[in-house]
Amino acid sequence: MQITFDRAEVRYGAAVALHPLSVALCERRIGVIGLNGSGKTTFARLINGLVKPSAGTVSLDGLDTVKDDKAVLAKAGFIFQNPANQIILPIIRDDIAFGPKSRGLKGAALETAVDGVLERFGITHLAGRRPHELSGGELQLAALAAVVVTEPELVIFDEPTNQLDLKNRAMVKAAIDGLMQQAIVISHDLDLVAGFERVLVFHQGRIAFDGNASEASARYREVALS
């Protein structure tokens, strides 16, 4: 999928969260790194229309995130920094079933779809649990399953390994690596984006570097320590 920013900018009053940005993205794995407050989440939320540009446009395969917001939401799933906030229903299985159910899937087809994603992310044993009974990594996988079951073309992750231990981090990394969908991953975890085709470094609301993962890490270290 082609994601196109055309002079898109975001302002909150007098403060600029994202300076006018024009960029086209179509790689399968795109990393976004940068200091706190550099504009990464704003950038990511623009992609699926959670944040609307103050000026300019953002489009996904020609669909405008403002005018075609519903179609954009169906194409691009978003995993929030704290996935517990996006798991609405008390039981994991019901939460995963919620999206496809509200799109009309029912009966055996619904059960098969839910079983499929539970198995795919290795969380079948967690289906009957409540969100607070899951580890941070398991919560990420449950939120990911709930997004993937709706069959988006793109999945956007906002700091998916934030505050996870090594084991949970590896679990989430494996899930992202194995994802069939295009993925955009915001992260402070440079290992997570190390193998990505394209990595953007944000700094003070602008892209300070756009290129391969190893050069991006070096550039990030430079801006972080400057």
Ligand SMILES: Nc1ncnc2c1ncn2[C@@H]1O[C@H](COP(=O)(O)OP(=O)(O)OP(=O)(O)O)[C@@H](O)[C@H]1O
């Ligand atoms: N709703 C909002 N209202 C006002 N200012 C905001 C809002 N959302 C973000 N900002 C500001 O915009 C700037 C960019 O924020 P953003 O969350 O995009 O950064 P970030 O790189 O994702 O940071 P972090 O790594 O801490 O999550 C920050 O200065 C932030 O304070």
